[in-house]
Amino acid sequence: MPRESARIGAGLMDSFKSFGRRRFVQGLAGGALLLAHGRGRALAAGGTPAGELSGPDFHLTIDELPVNYTGAARRAVAVNGQVPAPLLRMRQGDTVTIRVTNNLREHTSIHWHGFILPADMDGVPGLSFEGIAPGTTFTYRFKVNQSGTYWYHSHSRFQEQIGLYGPIVVERRAGERHAADREHTLLLSDWTDHDPEHIYATLKRQSDYYNYGKRTVADFLADVREKGFSAAVDDRQMWGAMRMNPTDLADVTGYAYTYLLNGNTPAANWTGVFKPGERVRLRLINGSSMSFFDVRIPGLEMTVVATDGQDVEPVTVDELRIGTAEVYDVIVTPGDAAYTLFAQSMDRSGYARGTLAPRAGMTAEVPAPDARAVLTMNDMGMHHAGMDHSQMDHGAMPAVKHAPAESGPIVDMRADMPSTSLDDPGVGLRDNGRRVLTYADLKTIGGAIDQRHAAREIELHLTGHMERYIWSFNGQKFSDAQPLRFTHNERLRIVLVNDTMMTHPIHLHGMWSELTDTHGEFLVRKHTVSVRPGQRLAYEVTADALGSWAYHCHLLYHMEAGMFREVVVA
Amino acid sequence: MVVMLLLTRGALAQSEHVPPDPPQTHVHAMPYGEMAEMMGMDDRALFGKVMLDRLEWRDADESTYEWEAAAWYGGDFNKLWIETEGEHAGGSVADARVELLWDRILTAWWSTRLGARQDAGVGPNRGWLAFGVAGLAPGFIEVEAMAYLGDSGRSALRLSADYDLLITQRLVLQPEGELNFYGRDDPERLIGAGLSDLELGLRLRYEIRRELAPYLGVSWSKRFGDSADLAQAAGEDPDEVSWVAGIRAWF
Numbered sequence: 001m002p003r004e005s006a007r008i009g010a011g012l013m014d015s016f017k018s019f020g021r022r023r024f025v026q027g028l029a030g031g032a033l034l035l036a037h038g039r040g041r042a043l044a045a046g047g048t049p050a051g052e053l054s055g056p057d058f059h060l061t062i063d064e065l066p067v068n069y070t071g072a073a074r075r076a077v078a079v080n081g082q083v084p085a086p087l088l089r090m091r092q093g094d095t096v097t098i099r100v101t102n103n104l105r106e107h108t109s110i111h112w113h114g115f116i117l118p119a120d121m122d123g124v125p126g127l128s129f130e131g132i133a134p135g136t137t138f139t140y141r142f143k144v145n146q147s148g149t150y151w152y153h154s155h156s157r158f159q160e161q162i163g164l165y166g167p168i169v170v171e172r173r174a175g176e177r178h179a180a181d182r183e184h185t186l187l188l189s190d191w192t193d194h195d196p197e198h199i200y201a202t203l204k205r206q207s208d209y210y211n212y213g214k215r216t217v218a219d220f221l222a223d224v225r226e227k228g229f230s231a232a233v234d235d236r237q238m239w240g241a242m243r244m245n246p247t248d249l250a251d252v253t254g255y256a257y258t259y260l261l262n263g264n265t266p267a268a269n270w271t272g273v274f275k276p277g278e279r280v281r282l283r284l285i286n287g288s289s290m291s292f293f294d295v296r297i298p299g300l301e302m303t304v305v306a307t308d309g310q311d312v313e314p315v316t317v318d319e320l321r322i323g324t325a326e327v328y329d330v331i332v333t334p335g336d337a338a339y340t341l342f343a344q345s346m347d348r349s350g351y352a353r354g355t356l357a358p359r360a361g362m363t364a365e366v367p368a369p370d371a372r373a374v375l376t377m378n379d380m381g382m383h384h385a386g387m388d389h390s391q392m393d394h395g396a397m398p399a400v401k402h403a404p405a406e407s408g409p410i411v412d413m414r415a416d417m418p419s420t421s422l423d424d425p426g427v428g429l430r431d432n433g434r435r436v437l438t439y440a441d442l443k444t445i446g447g448a449i450d451q452r453h454a455a456r457e458i459e460l461h462l463t464g465h466m467e468r469y470i471w472s473f474n475g476q477k478f479s480d481a482q483p484l485r486f487t488h489n490e491r492l493r494i495v496l497v498n499d500t501m502m503t504h505p506i507h508l509h510g511m512w513s514e515l516t517d518t519h520g521e522f523l524v525r526k527h528t529v530s531v532r533p534g535q536r537l538a539y540e541v542t543a544d545a546l547g548s549w550a551y552h553c554h555l556l557y558h559m560e561a562g563m564f565r566e567v568v569v570a
Numbered sequence: 571m572v573v574m575l576l577l578t579r580g581a582l583a584q585s586e587h588v589p590p591d592p593p594q595t596h597v598h599a600m601p602y603g604e605m606a607e608m609m610g611m612d613d614r615a616l617f618g619k620v621m622l623d624r625l626e627w628r629d630a631d632e633s634t635y636e637w638e639a640a641a642w643y644g645g646d647f648n649k650l651w652i653e654t655e656g657e658h659a660g661g662s663v664a665d666a667r668v669e670l671l672w673d674r675i676l677t678a679w680w681s682t683r684l685g686a687r688q689d690a691g692v693g694p695n696r697g698w699l700a701f702g703v704a705g706l707a708p709g710f711i712e713v714e715a716m717a718y719l720g721d722s723g724r725s726a727l728r729l730s731a732d733y734d735l736l737i738t739q740r741l742v743l744q745p746e747g748e749l750n751f752y753g754r755d756d757p758e759r760l761i762g763a764g765l766s767d768l769e770l771g772l773r774l775r776y777e778i779r780r781e782l783a784p785y786l787g788v789s790w791s792k793r794f795g796d797s798a799d800l801a802q803a804a805g806e807d808p809d810e811v812s813w814v815a816g817i818r819a820w821f
Contacts, residue, residue: 118592
């Protein structure tokens with residue numbers, strides 16, 4: 001609490017500083033940014049571009065760094081003086097050594113997100129190791145057996161929110177399956193001028209604080225015109241009875257966030273160059289703390305070739321939703337023109353933006369954000385009279401078991417009729433006239449890592465209480481829960497049921513999450529699986545990684561508020 | 571040869587996953603508090619909030635202002651809760667209530683409250699044992715229902731409710747009501763047994779930020795039965811409509 005009380009004052013000071021809304025959303029165009037150059041890299045060219053380090057030996061130094069994205073001077077946490085942290089380029093099969101020196105006045109840590117490595121190298125303080133004390137250096141050393149696009153970030157407090165995140169590219173020994181002439185890494189993030197401690201405390205005090213997209217009297221009148229008076233009233237009554245807000249798509253919004261692409265504000269317009277006709281691989285990483293992005297490049301179709309570092313059978317789409325901590329590799333073939341990289345936040349309160357162009361300095365039209373979406377009762381996995389039963393797959397509907405603690409005071413809803421469909425693009429993306437990627441489209445090349453069928457099943461419900469801002473699994477916060485115990489080398493099935501109205505990106509450390517379809521057949525291997533409100537999905541895990549591992553929602557403040565479990569493999 | 575190579579690649583695709591070596595070091599077992607400190611992650615952290623729900627000037631014969639404020643400190647399950655409400659008129663405190671309560675969440679939407687209440691203002695001060703419930707009723711209506719036991723067999727009941735209607739994202743119309751009942755007469759404090767008073771308010775605030783909102787409104791207060799007679803005898807109007815202007819703030 002001393003930490004918090006000391007910051008209430010600072011938060012209030014922030015509160016009374018006014019700054020232009022537009023500048024806040026769009027950010028500064030030039031000058032203040034530390035890294036005007038991009039992360040682009042022509043594969044033909046040799047050498048290491050600035051902002052990029054090549055292995056197998058790395059030395060990372062963590063310092064505070066003055067930054068200014070919106071006209072307000074702030075302090076970020078940087079790696080080697082860079083926000084985002086430098087791209088680490090590794091080679092599959094190498095044993096890498098990464099020395100991390102902590103120059104902060106507090107502990108730090110780095111977690112290698114999606115890496116299969118020994119538990120003591122995973123970088124989670126309290127589970128993997130004791131963290132990196134101020135003024136000390138910790139040496140990570142592990143063999144990189146996998147390949148693909150990954151990322152790394154702090155697992156200490158809220159350091160990830162204020163800059164400690166960066167991309168990792170592991171080059172495949174056997175050569176890329178999906179060849180490209182050039183590649184760019186696109187790292188999305190959500191910068192805030194607010195103190196993250198203050199954001200978290202604010203959510204505890206008023207959980208809808210950042211939501212400026214709530215339904216108003218005017219929305220009610222519009223609904224009356226569109227659906228009729230009684231339907232509009234019924235709808236309000238249903239939400240009112242649940243005491244839930246259908247516009248709650250993001251806990252922290254563009255009110256506090258300036259969305260960044262490779263550390264650049266929309267106004268700064270990060271630009272990746274290409275030669276017309278080249279096949280360009282875009283390594284898309286969501287390194288944000290709390291944001292889902294809907295990504296598209298108007299005028300270009302994107303061929304998805306990998307997710308979470310794992311190659312998939314190519315699938316071509318116009319748009320994809322990338323959850324916090326998820327990764328997608330797409331290949332585009334641009335013509336002789338500029339194209340806007342457009343990543344709008346799921347709640348449409350802002351966007352990250354950049355440009356792909358044959359030459360620096362070109363721009364293309366920036367689309368207007370889509371209309372704000374509103375959740376419906378169907379999204380919530382709730383049964384009610386107006387529900388469209390034709391969309392439900394009754395045959396595949398298993399019985400829902402809620403844990404006893406879900407009846408307690410820290411759980412505000414339970415989805416009794418969850419949707420099992422994987423081909424629903426999710427709220428705000430349905431029927432928008434674009435081909436939108438869904439998990440059902442993803443098929444990992446080579447199949448599952450383990451041909452055995454799961455011998456047992458663990459059902460976990462994603463639970464929470466929005467109004468009280470408490471998040472949990474099965475109605476139990478981390479502090480009240482026992483570790484989940486996996487038997488070494490067992491193959492088990494984890495069923496997740498989302499009993500909340502938010503989409504949660506669930507990340508299991510140390511082991512792959514092998515998503516299965518409704519018939520239990522393997523679909524796609526991931527390290528982070530996003531679960532829609534009222535959705536039930538399942539993945540299989542081979543517990544071949546001895547030790548203690550973190551298992552949590554990758555929305556930073558949900559993790560902090562209790563949506564975290566320890567997994568022990570023994 | 572090519573076929574062999576492809577087969578090898580296919581096999582490699584399936585065996586690219588290599589289980590990790592076991593960890594060489596382990597973190598020592600530790601109690602939750604130490605772990606929370608090491609992780610920099612603590613879902614049992616305590617927070618506090620101070621709310622000035624109303625600080626308002628009334629359009630009345632004599633210079634009158636009213637306040638209603640609350641503060642809490644605590645965790646997800648238990649909070650210490652202080653609330654106060656009162657009226658300052660003609661240079662002195664006309665009526666004031668302070669409560670110190672332990673708030674414990676009971677269900678998803680309701681918490682129980684237990685503590686003490688102290689009244690001041692006209693007549694002698696009164697102390698009470700306070701207990702009741704507070705929460706969010708269906709339709710997002712904030713409700714507080716409290717019962718009180720005092721000395722000399724006194725008892726009281728207080729019900730209050732309010733609701734936020736969004737005209738725009740920042741312009742909020744708040745209807746609010748409060749009812750007070752008393753178990754027996756307390757003429758020194760101008761209170762009669764039974765339904766004593768009702769206050770209904772309608773306030774339109776503009777949230778400059780969430781934490782700071784000036785407002786304008788109207789308030790109707792009515793006293794009933796013996797309470798009305800006692801007030802009238804003391805020269806007070808038992809049925810009063812007044813315009814109000816004030817500030818709502820929290821941090």
